[in-house]
Amino acid sequence: MSEQTSNPIRDAIAEAIADNPVILFMKGTPDAPACGFSARTVAALQALDAPFAAVDILPDPRIRQELSGLSNWPTIPQLFVKGELVGGADIVTEMFESGELAQTLGVEQPADATVAEPQPKPLGIENRLG
Amino acid sequence: MPTPDEIKQRIEAALPGAAAEVEDYTGGGDHFRATVVSPAFDGLSRIAQHRLVYDIFGAEIGGPIHALSLTTKVPEQA
Numbered sequence: 001m002s003e004q005t006s007n008p009i010r011d012a013i014a015e016a017i018a019d020n021p022v023i024l025f026m027k028g029t030p031d032a033p034a035c036g037f038s039a040r041t042v043a044a045l046q047a048l049d050a051p052f053a054a055v056d057i058l059p060d061p062r063i064r065q066e067l068s069g070l071s072n073w074p075t076i077p078q079l080f081v082k083g084e085l086v087g088g089a090d091i092v093t094e095m096f097e098s099g100e101l102a103q104t105l106g107v108e109q110p111a112d113a114t115v116a117e118p119q120p121k122p123l124g125i126e127n128r129l130g
Numbered sequence: 131m132p133t134p135d136e137i138k139q140r141i142e143a144a145l146p147g148a149a150a151e152v153e154d155y156t157g158g159g160d161h162f163r164a165t166v167v168s169p170a171f172d173g174l175s176r177i178a179q180h181r182l183v184y185d186i187f188g189a190e191i192g193g194p195i196h197a198l199s200l201t202t203k204v205p206e207q208a
Contacts, residue, residue, distance in 0.1 A: 074191040
């Protein structure tokens, strides 16, 4: 995809990031994550009881392309807080376990903070974007 | 299809002083998990550390390398 001056999808992504203090771009939805990494990231946010906006990138492959172009981050999920990319599943999990995520989100760290690592689901859904 | 050993070698060749451990954690040849220790990470945020590793593979991430799960450390943390 070449750089274009008018890019409605990229503009919509940038606007969503600007408008939502905590926003997660993921595969599937928080209730039905379509990938183990997205599930793990949602679990960390939910364990902190942190409100977040979520965008499913699966319906249109251009969302992922434009998001990665914008963030310079190749993988999904991507968590943004106050307009800044915080990271993907690895970084979010690591920050959750260390208490930094609670700090970044301005919420209380629960006493027994652990995230179960779900096994990656069968790859059929993810491969829609293969 | 990349092998864990290829990924390890490419990381170690690209990052000065890096030591990488890479496993194929689904056995499917496309989901990898890597722990990378390199002085090149010193002083960088986690985002920047992971980008250094992702940049080695460019568009292969999300393509033939479906997922590369990362833990990055500087030698003092290892």
